[in-house]
Amino acid sequence: MKLVIPSIHYLAILPVLIFFGAALALVLVSALARGKVPLVVATSTVVTAAVASLVANFFQWRCVAKAGASVTIAHAIVLDDFSVVASGVIALSVIMTALVAHDWAIRERVSGVEFHILALASSAGALLMTQANDLIVIFLGLEILSIGLYVLVAFDRHRATSSEAALKYFLLGGFASAIFIYGAALVYGATGSTNLSTISYFLGTNVLLHPGLLYAGGALLLVGFAFKIAAVPFHLWSPDVYEGAPTPVTGLMASIVKVGAFAALIRVLISALGTQLDTWRPILWTLIVLTTVVGASLAVVQRNVKRMLAYSSINHAGFILLGVWAGTIRGTAATLFYVITYAPIVVATFAIVTLIGGVGDEHHSIERYQGLARRQPWLGAALAVLLLSQLGAPLTTGFYAKFAVLASVVDAGGGALALIALISAAIAAFFYLRWAMALYSDDGPEGPRVEVPRLTGMVIGFGVLVTVVFGVWPGPLVTLAQHATVLFTP
Amino acid sequence: MHSSLWLTFLLVVPLAGAIGAALTRKVEGRAYVVAITASFVELVLSLVVAFLYNDHVAQTQTFDFATRHVLAAPFGLAYDVAIDGISLLMIVLTALTVLLALLGARDRRQEPAFVAWMLLLTCFTMGSFLAHDLLEFFIFFELTLIPCYFIISQWGGRERSKAALKFFIYTFTGSAFLLIGILFLGFAHQHQVAGSALTFSYGALSATTMSHGTAVWLFIAFAIAFAVKAPIWPLHTWSPITYAEAPTAGSIEMSALLAKLGTYGLLRFAVGLFPLALVTMRPVVLTLAVIGILYGSMLACTTPDLKRFVAYSSLAQMGFITLGVMSGSTIATVGAVLLMFNHGVITIGFFLIIGFIEKRRGSILIKDFQGLQGPAPIMAALFTVVMLASIGLPGLSGFVSEYLILIGTFATHSWWAVVATFGVLASALYLLWAYQRVFHGRAEGANAEIADATTHEQWVLVPVVVLIVVLGVFPKPVLDRITPSVQQLIHHVAPSGVNK
Numbered sequence: 001m002k003l004v005i006p007s008i009h010y011l012a013i014l015p016v017l018i019f020f021g022a023a024l025a026l027v028l029v030s031a032l033a034r035g036k037v038p039l040v041v042a043t044s045t046v047v048t049a050a051v052a053s054l055v056a057n058f059f060q061w062r063c064v065a066k067a068g069a070s071v072t073i074a075h076a077i078v079l080d081d082f083s084v085v086a087s088g089v090i091a092l093s094v095i096m097t098a099l100v101a102h103d104w105a106i107r108e109r110v111s112g113v114e115f116h117i118l119a120l121a122s123s124a125g126a127l128l129m130t131q132a133n134d135l136i137v138i139f140l141g142l143e144i145l146s147i148g149l150y151v152l153v154a155f156d157r158h159r160a161t162s163s164e165a166a167l168k169y170f171l172l173g174g175f176a177s178a179i180f181i182y183g184a185a186l187v188y189g190a191t192g193s194t195n196l197s198t199i200s201y202f203l204g205t206n207v208l209l210h211p212g213l214l215y216a217g218g219a220l221l222l223v224g225f226a227f228k229i230a231a232v233p234f235h236l237w238s239p240d241v242y243e244g245a246p247t248p249v250t251g252l253m254a255s256i257v258k259v260g261a262f263a264a265l266i267r268v269l270i271s272a273l274g275t276q277l278d279t280w281r282p283i284l285w286t287l288i289v290l291t292t293v294v295g296a297s298l299a300v301v302q303r304n305v306k307r308m309l310a311y312s313s314i315n316h317a318g319f320i321l322l323g324v325w326a327g328t329i330r331g332t333a334a335t336l337f338y339v340i341t342y343a344p345i346v347v348a349t350f351a352i353v354t355l356i357g358g359v360g361d362e363h364h365s366i367e368r369y370q371g372l373a374r375r376q377p378w379l380g381a382a383l384a385v386l387l388l389s390q391l392g393a394p395l396t397t398g399f400y401a402k403f404a405v406l407a408s409v410v411d412a413g414g415g416a417l418a419l420i421a422l423i424s425a426a427i428a429a430f431f432y433l434r435w436a437m438a439l440y441s442d443d444g445p446e447g448p449r450v451e452v453p454r455l456t457g458m459v460i461g462f463g464v465l466v467t468v469v470f471g472v473w474p475g476p477l478v479t480l481a482q483h484a485t486v487l488f489t490p
Numbered sequence: 491m492h493s494s495l496w497l498t499f500l501l502v503v504p505l506a507g508a509i510g511a512a513l514t515r516k517v518e519g520r521a522y523v524v525a526i527t528a529s530f531v532e533l534v535l536s537l538v539v540a541f542l543y544n545d546h547v548a549q550t551q552t553f554d555f556a557t558r559h560v561l562a563a564p565f566g567l568a569y570d571v572a573i574d575g576i577s578l579l580m581i582v583l584t585a586l587t588v589l590l591a592l593l594g595a596r597d598r599r600q601e602p603a604f605v606a607w608m609l610l611l612t613c614f615t616m617g618s619f620l621a622h623d624l625l626e627f628f629i630f631f632e633l634t635l636i637p638c639y640f641i642i643s644q645w646g647g648r649e650r651s652k653a654a655l656k657f658f659i660y661t662f663t664g665s666a667f668l669l670i671g672i673l674f675l676g677f678a679h680q681h682q683v684a685g686s687a688l689t690f691s692y693g694a695l696s697a698t699t700m701s702h703g704t705a706v707w708l709f710i711a712f713a714i715a716f717a718v719k720a721p722i723w724p725l726h727t728w729s730p731i732t733y734a735e736a737p738t739a740g741s742i743e744m745s746a747l748l749a750k751l752g753t754y755g756l757l758r759f760a761v762g763l764f765p766l767a768l769v770t771m772r773p774v775v776l777t778l779a780v781i782g783i784l785y786g787s788m789l790a791c792t793t794p795d796l797k798r799f800v801a802y803s804s805l806a807q808m809g810f811i812t813l814g815v816m817s818g819s820t821i822a823t824v825g826a827v828l829l830m831f832n833h834g835v836i837t838i839g840f841f842l843i844i845g846f847i848e849k850r851r852g853s854i855l856i857k858d859f860q861g862l863q864g865p866a867p868i869m870a871a872l873f874t875v876v877m878l879a880s881i882g883l884p885g886l887s888g889f890v891s892e893y894l895i896l897i898g899t900f901a902t903h904s905w906w907a908v909v910a911t912f913g914v915l916a917s918a919l920y921l922l923w924a925y926q927r928v929f930h931g932r933a934e935g936a937n938a939e940i941a942d943a944t945t946h947e948q949w950v951l952v953p954v955v956v957l958i959v960v961l962g963v964f965p966k967p968v969l970d971r972i973t974p975s976v977q978q979l980i981h982h983v984a985p986s987g988v989n990k
């Protein structure tokens with residue numbers, strides 16, 4: 001038997017290669033170097049890799065514009081504008097996180113390059129998920145993404161909550177992966193392939209007389225995804241993990257996991273199972289209602305801002321799911337637009353939380369923020385803008401993100417669903433505003449002044465700038481998201 | 491047709507003023523000067539626009555100064571401004587309110603931030619009245635919440651955080667319905683016109699055809715948002731605590747101006763876009779309006795403090811406006827638009843005087859006061875003028891508008907008008923009673939030492955009194971500007987009421 005090596009289009013997987021290469025290089029350097037590798041080297045490697053990946057994205061974009069979308073490595077990897085934009089968002093989040101983590105590592109006296117190696121490897125997994133055209137590759141990406149994150153969550157060895165969170169994340173995450181792969185097996189049984197394009201073709205040309213196997217498989221896949229994006233009722237791990245993980249890691253999780261998981265979810269549901277729209281829509285409907293309402297309601301009673309942001313991100317996950325529910329090009333574009341705008345906001349928010357957390361990363365009660373804007377007007381105003389953006393106030397990208405998904409849902413005939421989601425946003429407004437009010441209040445105990453290191457300051461500034469500039473002038477981002485999905489090919 | 495640049499200036503001036511005020515925070519008092527200058531320029535600009543305004547731009551429409559630029563096509567987002575006689579009056583009110591609020595209710599705590607928020611609020615409110623596009627309107631409508639929220643939560647009374655949250659959550663929930671309604675309408679229009687891009691332009695959407703059922707649902711969605719904002723009974727419960735806890739300037743902005751955003755929206759969008767729904771919804775909303783009139787009057791009699799008192803009397807007045815807006819008669823609708831303006835002016839007067847009293851006594855509880863007219867005769871006189879206008883004494887502005895509303899409504903919906911007339915009587919009852927408790931009797935203790943209105947305070951109230959008297963005696967120039975636009979609207983939605 002002759003082994004056929006499938007042809008490889010290297011440009012298509014260049015970002016993944018860059019991230020893995022950088023991770024390997026860091027491993028080698030730290031093994032071979034005498035003494036410890038300085039932190040600066042690690043951080044600059046990560047930033048360089050991410051910038052290189054962005055440059056690769058640029059060339060990929062031109063390639064797609066010239067030659068159209070393509071598949072490679074035995075149809076397992078796809079290169080289209082959608083994947084290019086999604087990987088660009090991931091690379092940007094990685095840069096922002098690396099800069100925040102740099103200052104954090106100096107403050108916490110964390111030496112060594114392990115943090116950065118793991119961050120690179122995880123992000124490579126997320127990149128792989130945005131390009132996956134095969135259930136097995138999605139699983140691969142999911143595992144690479146998760147394993148790195150399990151360790152990162154446990155990174156703060158001095159805090160018991162960090163290890164506890166990691167264990168919880170690991171057990172539930174492993175369970176979710178098992179469910180996912182079981183679902184993939186059932187779908188394979190029903191359609192004869194794990195390749196998304198083949199599944200789509202098979203379902204488009206055949207009528208399944210006994211679709212039970214496919215439904216069961218699809219449902220299990222959905223459960224696996226729901227775990228990763230923390231959709232209710234599969235969200236129980238998320239508040240504990242968000243709280244326990246070192247804060248820069250929480251920011252990374254909230255951004256890249258969402259981008260990767262939603263990109264893959266869209267490929268599975270819209271590209272592969274698009275013909276089964278009527279079957280998965282009601283399930284997703286229930287999931288969205290639970291996720292938005294429960295996420296927003298439970299956030300209201302939290303006193304710890306990291307837990308609050310965990311529930312807030314659950315609420316946001318519900319909103320992003322709205323775009324998937326629509327199942328249209330408009331919905332896909334809206335989902336992409338949402339994650340593009342959400343990632344910088346959430347990383348910048350967690351950057352501020354990292355700063356306020358102080359040495360030991362322990363001060364996360366809302367009282368700590370009392371009067372922050374009075375002591376440090378710029379930092380306070382930045383956080384206020386980021387919170388208003390998450391709330392969905394106009395003149396921030398958060399408004400247009402919500403607007404885009406809601407528009408797609410109303411267009412697809414889901415007025416009631418859109419209304420429920422929007423009312424959950426009104427509940428969510430309660431805790432964003434309570435937090436924002438604490439920033440400006442002048443009664444109660446005063447927290448200490450915090451130093452804003454330069455790199456973290458840059459990240460926060462960038463996040464605020466993005467949300468305000470594109471909040472006033474959303475044109476370019478909308479066009480980008482729309483362009484990336486017009487050429488959307490399974 | 492005039493250049494739309496005038497309207498853009500109306501948006502830019504307060505915005506620039508806000509930025510300028512925020513930048514001068516280092517120098518004591520300069521932010522205030524910047525803010526006063528900006529709002530004065532704004533008022534002059536709005537008056538210029540009012541004089542330039544032409545009510546017969548084309549044969550068929552009365553919108554002047556129109557322009558439209560699409561900003562983000564996939565979202566249907568556009569900068570689209572135009573005004574007609576109805577919005578014209580609101581624009582002047584917006585500019586007037588901020589100037590008087592800043593002059594009469596100066597708050598020196600963190601003044602740069604305070605005046606910057608006030609000017610931003612003016613910019614956003616102005617935007618809502620200028621918007622000729624539903625999405626643009628919605629964005630400005632939502633944006634007004636943020637300055638309001640910060641003004642209440644930072645400069646308000648003891649329960650300010652509770653009040654600010656209640657206000658925000660209520661209005662935000664209300665607008666959820668509005669946004670879904672707008673989206674639904676936009677897509678309904680897009681699906682009807684083959685190959686058209688998504689648009690939320692008022693002109694385009696008002697031509698959407700829809701079934702009666704759809705129209706009713708959309709009307710309800712729009713009306714909920716506007717009823718919260720106005721407020722219309724039973725969605726008013728946020729307003730007493732909010733008006734009471736907000737700083738005086740904030741109360742003025744919210745009740746004199748932002749409340750009008752609700753009734754304006756109701757007239758322009760809910761009534762204007764869904765004429766089909768009116769047959770079904772008119773009796774319902776008219777009934778709510780009448781209940782609001784009576785309920786507001788009743789609570790105004792029993793409420794313990796002066797700001798809540800104005801809040802409940804406003805609820806009654808908003809009931810009158812809603813009555814006119816929904817009546818389907820030209821006369822009553824003209825009266826309603828005029829009452830929006832008059833109620834704004836009267837409320838500015840009320841809250842300014844209450845603010846003056848609060849500054850002297852540190853209290854707004856009615857039981858703390860007695861016999862103020864002894865030590866403060868000028869203040870009592872000014873209060874009397876405002877109060878009589880609010881009661882609807884002939885010769886003062888309140889009378890003209892209430893009279894128009896009642897006779898117009900009587901022509902189309904007589905029974906509601908009959909019941910509403912009791913509201914006029916009730917207003918005399920609660921206002922005179924409150925006046926009696928606060929100003930009559932023998933002043934003792936702290937009440938006897940209260941200082942009369944200063945020259946500055948008198949001058950701030952001069953425009954209010956002048957407007958009350960002039961619009962009571964000679965409302966013609968204003969009515970001339972409103973009537974063609976209202977006639978146009980009524981012709982579109984309820985042809986039978988055009989000449990009533």
